[in-house]
Amino acid sequence: MTGQAEDPLLRVEQVHKRFGHLPVLNGVDLHVRAGEVAVVIGPSGSGKSTLLRCINHLEKIDAGRIWVAGELIGYRQRGDRLHELREREVAAQRRAIGMVFQQFNLFPHMTVLENVMEAPVRLRQAGRAGIRERAQALLERVGLADKVTVYPARLSGGQQQRVAIARALAMQPKLMLFDEPTSALDPELVGEVLDVIRDLAVEGMTMVVVTHEMGFAREVGDSMIFMDAGSVVEAGAPREMLANPRHERTRAFLAKVR
């Protein structure tokens, strides 16, 4: 752990995960430096979502290590033994990691503004008035300033996903994880969500984005990994990888998604 300043913000090293007998991740490595956008592509069932869920400890990993901002996720190393973190410590680690889900998962019993304010208010991040102001600013940023008092069921999928992004940003995370943020959207609503994510990238947010939108990946991604059957098959710069995939499996996958 020397020279932390040069360490990447996210370090995933040799992560293994299995569900029962089914291996889903077989030694995955991923490094993302602060301010960079890493894009994860691959067929369904390749372990992309599981990788994201391991990064904020929604899933426990079986082997390997994950560090976010120099902090080991889910465990504490004492001597040569790992100790599981307590529930409150895991929750504290997750506050630095925002996550956006494929199915939005907004809280349906709360208005848009309440959705965004809930976590900062419960976790006493600031005074209520300050949090409200920030939440309103965030909703304005995602273009939903006029929807603050509306319940999520009244919104289109694209609007819901933008609220979900604002909700994650309200915790001022160092890292954002996007799990196929546009896969559940009608085609004409994909653009508005990608625009918001693109703006975030421009502003220097560190992100890991699982997506099937190759055009977006090429444009916004600083690095890209292609996963298949729980392993990273190919890694590189998105432009290069999409234009000249070196690996046969990458080539086959890209031929199908285009």
Add this chain to the structure above:
Amino acid sequence: MSGEVGVQQSPPPEVIRAVPVRHPGRWVAVGVVTILAAMFAHLLVTNDRFEWAFIVDNMFAPPILRGVWTTVWMTLLAMTIGIALGVVVAVMRLSANPVLSWSAWLFTWFFRAVPRIVLLVLFGNLGILWARLELGLPFDRQLGALFGIQDFSARIFGFDTRTFLTGYLAGLLGLALSEAAYMAEIVRAGILSVDRGQTEAAAALGLRRTQILRRIVLPQAMRAIIPPTGNELIALLKDTALLAYVPVTSELWFQLSAIGARTFKLFPMLVAACLWYLFLTSLLMIGQHFVERYFSRGFDVSRQARVRLRGWGAGQGGK
């Protein structure tokens, strides 16, 4: 294409005025029901065994009104305890801690297996087990004997069971504990009905488990919990009549049947009981309506939204 052009040119089609389908069966049903209703009304008015004057005179007698009051507050108190304890038991049952989970199961098993009337009589007679209830160090005599002290006693205070475990308290405990067992199952089902994604989204924000339960899961579970809870409340109100066997003597049914027994006019008092319970239950049903409306906030259109989400899988977009 040619159809479009045709529509634009021709005048709007004539509004359909078809002869509706006849429903002779409905008219037969109307006839039968009318005759039955008339027979019933005739019975109510002409059969003097009903003794309506006697019913009205006694229904609002002071001991009966006190009985109504006892029934109402026993119901509300037992339900409040039942809900609170039921939530605790449900959460214990779903806990990862096997000891908590098993004790919760044992609790529900016992209180659901024993009929309420047996439970109430049992609680009414608990005084047989202990003459005095005392608070102190458990197993103090045995611990004292272990260290060679005869009659070692570490008790802070105590009281006579008969003064403590009155009919009221025994009845209240019996109803509340048995209600808690039913409520625990209802709450558990409600919690399980909330989408897992909700818990995950809240956890990803960094909320703690208790916060997620209280702020995210339980409020949504309420939508599934309220309707069966309304039924439970109505059932509990009716079961307060069982308190007569604890006995709780000020309770409504006990009082009504006492008047019936004293005057040898049992049937009119049974009718009075029906009327009182009908009235109280109707009040509860009105209350239930408003509570249900409150907890379905934000959900009025969500059902359509969910159907729409599923539709995407089949390649159907839009509204």
